Amino acid sequence: MMVSSPAPENSILQKMNSYLKRFEENGYLLLSQCLTTETTSAVKQIVSNVYQQWLANNAVAYANQGLLNMHSLTAPHYFALHQEQRAVLFDRMATPDLVQITQAAFGDELYFHGTQLFFNPVNREQPTYWHRDIQYMGLSEDDQQRYLSELCNLHVRIPLIPETGFELVPGSHRRWDTEQERQTRLELAGRAKSDALTNGKCFDLQPGDVLIFSAHILHRGHYLNNPERLSLDILLGKPHVLVSSSLDERQLPTDEELELVEHPLWYQNARKLIGSGA
Numbered sequence: 001m002m003v004s005s006p007a008p009e010n011s012i013l014q015k016m017n018s019y020l021k022r023f024e025e026n027g028y029l030l031l032s033q034c035l036t037t038e039t040t041s042a043v044k045q046i047v048s049n050v051y052q053q054w055l056a057n058n059a060v061a062y063a064n065q066g067l068l069n070m071h072s073l074t075a076p077h078y079f080a081l082h083q084e085q086r087a088v089l090f091d092r093m094a095t096p097d098l099v100q101i102t103q104a105a106f107g108d109e110l111y112f113h114g115t116q117l118f119f120n121p122v123n124r125e126q127p128t129y130w131h132r133d134i135q136y137m138g139l140s141e142d143d144q145q146r147y148l149s150e151l152c153n154l155h156v157r158i159p160l161i162p163e164t165g166f167e168l169v170p171g172s173h174r175r176w177d178t179e180q181e182r183q184t185r186l187e188l189a190g191r192a193k194s195d196a197l198t199n200g201k202c203f204d205l206q207p208g209d210v211l212i213f214s215a216h217i218l219h220r221g222h223y224l225n226n227p228e229r230l231s232l233d234i235l236l237g238k239p240h241v242l243v244s245s246s247l248d249e250r251q252l253p254t255d256e257e258l259e260l261v262e263h264p265l266w267y268q269n270a271r272k273l274i275g276s277g278a
């Protein structure tokens with residue numbers, strides 16, 4: 001008997017469904033070697049330039065305040081000397097694979113909310129901290145639990161150098177803390193927020209890999225495992241008034257820049273949100 005292979009559209013659909021299923025179950029999706037070397041090096045070159053400018057402007061705070069991340073890398077002032085690089089960054093971040101996978105798994109409304117960059121603090125022995133991003137949104141703990149299932153905020157993690165620097169608790173995006181997790185995250189009952197959690201999963205990431213994870217999953221970075229870190233997060237989300245109202249128009253491509261982006265869906269959706277005043 002001849003066994004016919006599934007039509008190509010069906011196998012793509014099956015693959016996309018399996019991405020969604022894996023994300024729903026675990027709260028993350030690891031896409032190994034999803035970016036070309038050309039994409040990673042173009043992004044790394046532009047991001048490093050922005051990072052150097054940020055370091056120069058924040059040298060004292062970086063040295064004294066234990067800073068380990070920056071945000072808003074697409075702000076126009078970082079591109080004053082190389083304006084053309086801004087459109088290149090928007091274009092290279094929205095690779096056809098990433099736009100297609102995120103659209104199929106999370107829907108057509110997904111929008112670009114901004115960027116963050118994670119690096120080592122000056123003192124690499126600085127304690128790490130387990131957290132859920134939702135705990136910094138000014139909500140009561142009851143509301144944090146209530147909104148957990150309503151919010152879809154994703155970090156698309158792009159390591160620009162190899163790192164074993166990120167850990168999360170699989171599945172914790174769809175349930176609230178266990179006793180041990182809550183005591184650790186909030187430093188209760190003698191526990192520290194850097195204490196190990198029983199179910200933590202640490203990722204060994206290489207340039208080219210992409211890790212998509214829920215912003216509200218229990219997670220932390222590690223600083224001692226790698227002499228250096230440079231990990232870009234593209235922030236994507238489904239519109240929700242609690243988060244999309246903080247969308248900053250200055251982080252989005254202009255009309256002219258949008259013309260140069262081959263797969264503009266995330267940015268078009270963000271611009272529509274600004275236009276709608278949501």
Ligand SMILES: O=C(O)CCC(=O)C(=O)O
Pocket residue numbers: 118133155165166219220221222231233
């Ligand atoms: O990678 C890290 O250092 C921590 C990441 C993090 O806290 C975040 O993406 O919200």
